[in-house]
Amino acid sequence: MSEKTKLTIFIFITTILSIVFGQRIYWKCTFENDDCSFQSNVPDQFQVYKFERGNLKTPERAENCMYARKTNSHLEEAYLFSSKLNIPRNIGKLCFKFNILMSNGQDELFVFFLKDYQIVKQRAFSMKYSHEIFKWIEKTDYLSQSVDEIMIKSSRKNSATSIIAIDNMEFNDCYADSSSTPPSSTNIDSILQCNFDSSTTCQYELLRSSQNRIDNYAWTVSNPQHSFYGLPEQDVSKNGYYLHSGPFVCWEGDRVYLKSSSIIVTNPRCKLSFYYHMSGENVGTLTVYTNNKENLQQVLVEKRGPQGESWLTEDISLPIGEYELIFEGKCTILSLSHIAVDEITTHNCQSPSLSTPRPTPNRNSPTLLECRFEQDFCNYYQSTQTHQWVIGRETPSSNTGPQVPYSGNFVYFEATTATRGYFSLLESPVVYFDKETCLSFMYNMHGSHIGRFLVSLITLDQNENRIIGNETILNEIGNKGTDWIRFSHTINDYPQIRPRKLNFYAFYGRGYKGDVSFDEVTISYGSCPGSARSTRETSSVTVRPGPSPKLLECQFEQDFCNYYQNSTNYQWLIGRETPSRDTGPQAPYSGNFVYFEATTATRGYFSLLESPIVYFDKETCLSFMYNMYGSHTGRFLVSLITFDQTDSRIIRNETILNEIGNKGMEWIRFSYTIRNSPQIAHIKLNFMGLYGRGYRGDISFDGIQINDGSCLV
Incomplete structure (x- = not known):
């Protein structure tokens, strides 16, 4: 019997059952006989951390499922991508039911629901606050619209027993599903x-x-x-x-x-x-x-x-x-x-009385949407598990993000720390528009790896509990240049005044040059200028002179940030401790640090870590911590390399730190003021560790910081 015939029989049987029992099943997968057309993010022949079909033989069941198990691979995430799902597009209510099993309280499972290649909802699950470790648990999630794809991601932590599994997935119409019934109010x-x-x-x-x-x-x-x-x-x-x-x-x-x-x-x-x-x-x-x-x-x-x-x-x-x-x-x-x-x-946490009319819209004015993001997110809140919006005056990566701020701080999606499937969501409080109103804000999408920037107006029912409308007012993809762009949209709900909220989404594209930014959300009464309901207007700005010194900052928790190794005979390492006794830091300064491991080195060996070239246009304080503990310690040398204005020729090599021998067990703070000059200084930073005379010669550094102004004495 062909797979197509099996699928036809299954759909026929589930349709008959839905008529008899009252619940309609649109799609179901048990992984018992096949993988339900799911695809992994890595080929089957690769022995890495990934999803695979098999039987975990747990006490509750002995059936096949899809699971990701801890391996020696460096990969920390595994993905499953469904094929197109045959679910009717005009559904207003949909339930996703499934079973999950997790063996570690720190691991996480993410489920992304997509429609027309856009993520419409995302859920994250963990056992952080549960005692149901290594037990199958049934979950049901409620959706207010149809979907046509799902993506599943497992995120493991450092555990030798990490298993994340999913099974018995099903989309149904929520009929007679007690888990979709909202619970009663609580004091x-x-x-x-x-x-x-x-x-x-x-x-x-x-x-x-x-x-x-x-x-x-x-x-x-x-x-x-x-x-x-x-x-x-x-x-x-x-x-x-x-x-x-x-x-x-x-x-x-x-x-x-x-x-x-x-x-x-x-x-x-x-x-x-x-x-x-x-x-x-x-x-x-x-x-x-x-x-x-x-x-x-x-x-x-x-x-x-x-x-x-x-x-x-x-x-x-x-x-x-x-x-x-x-x-x-x-x-x-x-x-x-x-x-x-x-x-x-x-x-004001008691439920509004159902016997009295709702308060007038003046209680939640549209002016609550206004924000310049100078100190915080005002009345907005983050609503995603995968990635967070960030506030700052610039983004840390070169060749992406605003070249100058529009007006002080702005909000941005930092693509460097994101990966496929990541997105950020900033939600507003619920407000009421009782007159014609112009909503406007500035946005910037500069970079060759830009994903998507999406802004939507959500309409809720009169109890503010259920979404009844989702209007996309801005949907931009790809690089839009270095300029800030003003977007304006006219909202006219009168006389039907409805609860509304504003959502700002940013989706990861295909690399670190994908920073998406926005700023200065404003509200004014009356229609927006121009005849169209929504308008865009480019605001030209002066280009920032090159990569920011902030690129030099690094805590070395996961990697070397923007630094790179440049030594043929020896490498810097990252860790919380060095393996040899009587040398290296006796305690980390703050998490992981960088170190030169002397045990495996020999005479003439050295490690060199180089920064990218950055541009200093003002007086700046560079600081970091270092440790040179051990009776065989060699030399730790830090230099500032200055280039010409084309970045092609070295015009100065200044040694700012040159230490030799044992300096004790304590971490030492080093600070250096980079002075202002008539021309913008093009500078890179080099850290060199040189072998001394034995295995007790570990050299470490950590916590590189950049601050405006001269260093404090």
Whole structure:
């Protein structure tokens, strides 16, 4: 029997069953006999990390599935791409049901839903907050429109037992599917509010990462009598308790969680407020985010590093939906510093009364959409797991992104750290347009690898819970040149005033020269200038003079950033420690670092790491950390190479650091001021490590930073 005949019989049987039982199945795949026309991102003959069909023989089942298993490959991600799915295009409601199995709490599985080659929805799943490790779990996801392709991505972490599997996938019409029925409302105030003064965490649950290296690192409730090591001397009320991370030292990467039970937010005015205290040089990171039933997280606020010696307050708009709220404390370096939280309160979170008319649109004015992105995202929030929008005055890569800012900081999609299938989504709050309104913003799509920039106006039902319309107002692909472009669009909802929100998408193209940027969202009443409903207008700018010095910055966590090796006999390495005893850093400065491994070197060996050529147009401070510990240590030499204005001829070679021999176990900070000159200086940076006289000669450096102005003495 041919595959086509089998498919015809299957569709016939599922149609008959849908008539009998009330649910229509549009597409189904069990992987029992074949791979359902899915394609992997690597050929079958390659023995690397990839999806393959097989039987995991778990206690719950002994059937074939599609899984990705840990291998010795350097690859960290595996992909599956479906063929075109035969699902009716005019469907307004669709359910995707499937089973997943994951063996590691840090691994993730992503499902992308596509229509006409565009991602219309994306979901991420993990077992980070679940005890269902290595168990098959059934999931159902609700879609408000039809799709014609799906893409599945597994992302593994460093685990010898990593297995991510998927099976029994099905698209149906959601009929009689209890998982698609929204749950009832919950008392948000009683769940989220807590002042810790009863010496408890109220209704929050305390959790810690299973990967923590310090066993007793956890959230702890204390009062002033228990204060130590830089903790606040008193709580916010000055006579009660507060929550803090501790109680003692933590290790880099250790995490603790304060997790609420599930809440359902239906009021768009719902806000969360809390106080936080973060003092000390190595205090770490505080992140507040939501986690929904599919384990898709949305970051609401993140605070990194020291924030001063006093209590500070933060107000957050809670997004509509069902989820848990999580306060995460993360240790960034071996530290005695602590994060403290107090007085968690909520405002306007009760569901709007169904017996009274909706408030007038003035409550959520379109002016909430306005933003210049100078300090933050204003009222917008990130809503994607794969990639985040970033705020800055320039993008770090050369030959892509705006050559000058339009007006101060702007928002950009950084393509260097993205890969195939990655996208960023920035969502606005819900607003109401009660009169004719002109929406406008500036955007830039410069680079030979540019993907897609898409802006859509979402229309919700009157309860603001369900999408009933999705209008794409801008859909641009590819390189649009160095200029900023103004886009304007007239919105006229009157007299039918409807809840609306604005979404900004950027999709990865085909390489690092794919930065997409936008800025200065403005609202004005009346129609936009010009006869057309949507208009574009180019705004010419002066081209920035060449690659930015920011390209020199690197923390060496994953790779050498923009630097490259230029030595025929020896290479710099990246790691958290060097393998030899009595040499090299005794503790990392901040995560991974670069080092010269003397054990396998011999007389005359050296390593050379070179930067790209960058252009300095102002006085700039270059700084980095280095370590030269070991009785056999050779020489560490750092030089600034200056080129002519064509970048073809060296006109100066300046040694800014030349150290020989053992300098002790401590990390040493080096700073150097690059002076301003009449002409823009074309400079590259070289780091050279030279072998000394034995295996105790490891040389390390880390944390290259660039700052405007002269270095502090």
